[in-house]
Amino acid sequence: VIVNTDYARFLLLAREIRDLGAAGALLAWDQEVLLPPKGLAARARHRAALAGVVHEKMCAPGYGELVDGLASAGGLDNHAGVGGQAGHAATAVREAKRDRDRAVKIPHALVTELAEAVSLSQQAWQAARARDDWPAFAPHLARLVALKRREAAAVGHEGEPYNALLDEFEPGARVETLAPLLSGLAAEIVPLIAAIGEARARAGDDPGALLRGDFDVVRQEQFSREVLVGMGFDLAAGRLDVSAHPFTSGTGPGDVRLTTRYDPCDLRVGLYATIHEGGHGLYEQGIPAEFEGTPLGDCASLGIHESQSRLWENFVGRSRAFWEHWTPRARELFPERLGRATPETLHRAVNEVRPSLIRIEADEVTYNLHIALRLELERALLAGEIETADLPALWNARLQATLGLTPATNREGVLQDIHWACGLFGYFPTYTLGNLYAAQLREAAAAALGDLDALIARGDTTPLLAWLRARVHARGRLLSADALCREVTGRELETAPFVRYLQGKFGALYGV
């Protein structure tokens, strides 16, 4: 009975913390999508105040005693708990304790200082990127790196300070394991890129030209919405808006907000941003309603989150089967540009492999090299081996070494991504983890469902979504990323499925 009462009180307090966090998420979303420019400074303060309150509630002694008491009492294993399943209650307490133990180590002043610095730095980044003005952004970044180093020191870490930050996004991951995984992957990818480069030079054609040119933005939006609904995204429980940098946010499974960005001269930019964020959005909408407002109403990790977006974007959206289904509609919406397009030509157009400057526009083969570059730089920043002032030169040198390209402007180089401006260090590697998890999940889904391409070509991704819902989305935060991967795919995370996928797909496309 005592456990029951304490558990009920714990759920109320945990829910309050998550509810206030959801309010903060709305303020952040609104800042990117709607906020008038003159409201930015005050918004930074509002977000800092909310972050402060969330931290206060998390650190409140009463909540701590409840969480620690329930965690050590151990009487929860047979308690029905969240969602009415045995074991869920114990997991909810364990995850809440994990969050709280991290939070109490961070000084309150650092939390609000970081929240305000992030909000101001996001604003500075937008202006600096628009004007290609690195010096205007550099002091903000330096301040954020200093604050994040203080956070890492406060949280504590085995191995490098980087691990303290990585752990927030990918619980349990360590950079000492992750970096070799990424280098190993790079070693397998680099020869493939070279072979494709040669094949492309021999062919001398430009398949992507089909989707560059004039594409009416209103019709692009229409197409994006149709594809999104086709994937199973529920627009009565979510929105699709426009922002400078596409992202997924929201305040719960009934309010999942995707943003995209339409390029009036390239159909691929908006469409694939929508499908990518749509994959994230399906995960968020699939988290069980009974987990909402509890510590279980969350993703397993950002790597798992990214596996959902990359799975839909690449394995579904960039498949030949996708265009078997969608070519007629694309021809209807864009008769002048695509009147004679075929699934074959569209498939080739969306799978151009070509080293490029911008990560979010990179093809599937070169994409992870962009991530490896960012991981290397932020790891060195956090370890204090380099300074933010060194970043532009190092960025350009590393990109030249990896992809043979040097950006003409910082706007296309070190200023391209919003992440560092948001204080998100330790986040980028989750993108590559996402690609790897996605490939491994895809093999498992294919083993379970049979010919995925046949389903996709019929426009029927319902079985795929149902499989993902049951195996991934419905678990919320019950399982760690590792455990989920083992349970669903039967194996630890490996690079092999992803490399197999790349070699199969691009080998066929380029005849290499």
Place this chain on the structure above:
Amino acid sequence: VIVNTDYARFLLLAREIRDLGAAGALLAWDQEVLLPPKGLAARARHRAALAGVVHEKMCAPGYGELVDGLASAGGLDNHAGVGGQAGHAATAVREAKRDRDRAVKIPHALVTELAEAVSLSQQAWQAARARDDWPAFAPHLARLVALKRREAAAVGHEGEPYNALLDEFEPGARVETLAPLLSGLAAEIVPLIAAIGEARARAGDDPGALLRGDFDVVRQEQFSREVLVGMGFDLAAGRLDVSAHPFTSGTGPGDVRLTTRYDPCDLRVGLYATIHEGGHGLYEQGIPAEFEGTPLGDCASLGIHESQSRLWENFVGRSRAFWEHWTPRARELFPERLGRATPETLHRAVNEVRPSLIRIEADEVTYNLHIALRLELERALLAGEIETADLPALWNARLQATLGLTPATNREGVLQDIHWACGLFGYFPTYTLGNLYAAQLREAAAAALGDLDALIARGDTTPLLAWLRARVHARGRLLSADALCREVTGRELETAPFVRYLQGKFGALYGV
């Protein structure tokens, strides 16, 4: 020195409370404008959690000791304080104490219960109004009335319980004074309505027909934005969006959010909603930046707030001079409907006096009778003299007695306004106060600026806005509504200026 330090600490804590309040305002705005329907239930929780935190912070003993200590120390009179003006610091403390003294009387559970009930009831109201389903809304309203009666009892009051609620919107006002003011006004208006009715019957024409018909909504929005910018509203510090019920909200003077509602068959609905909310928005944008986040960064009262919206909507927007300036643009935007319109015909079209069912579409003459009806009903509800179940019948009977009309549906009757669904009892009378303050301010502005109509006809409302900024907006919450009225107009609030205005304008228009 001690006063200085305590005052600085007080400002920080007061700012935190206001910042969290601003976050709550964004959640409320978003709910009306953007929120997907399946997110409503969770949003109610998020808003309740925020309201709870604001109340907690307000009631925290440390804050109370600071506020009470500073208020009784009295050493602040010569302290530069907020905005660098002597006396501001003492006023900031006085107003903070006023807010706090009210807040601590309300039990915490009642605050969060009310916030959640309001959010759910708003949702129920929207659905009920759409389907004309009074029984679906009635239990929500009954719950809110019960909660507000508990609030009134907790806050305490001289005279009727109604005063405890009125005081939140119109500090210091009392229903025992207000009700006779409204009846007195009605006594003067009723003969004017009768005379106009006879004149209208004799003339037998329909001047409003000019603005009924097909008006493209995209062009209506364009027109609304141009008029808004012409008034001096800064779209870099605000937004104009669409919602079911037009309102003004936002999170500070750099982020002022107006909503409007376009009727594809009547140009007046959207245009005058925009000008009305634009008047509110100018007030909000005119509150000094150095008051933001302090107890002074607020309006004097809702009556004063409404005076700004009604002044722009009616005295500017429905003047003949307004159409002298805007007719050419209106003809350009709507050539088919308005190609032959003149300032004269447009002026007549927007000043049709005709008893009507819907308050927000009522003309200036009959408008305050709608308010008197609502005041009477909510006063009786709060006093426990009637039940919510009696409302539809009472509403219809009173409307028949006052305006000679009976609504065919509750949608056009008791369900038309959002206010009661938001728990806003004691709010409606501020609309009539707004009309009265506006007329008195208008006479003062005309005395100071000379021929206002000549300026409006040139499209130059800058001097008017500058006058309002200096006399009203820039004072924030330094003066009470009473004191502001006396200082700016040299007199107590009276009905005479408004009655003079109505008789002058409509006497001329209708020849009565």
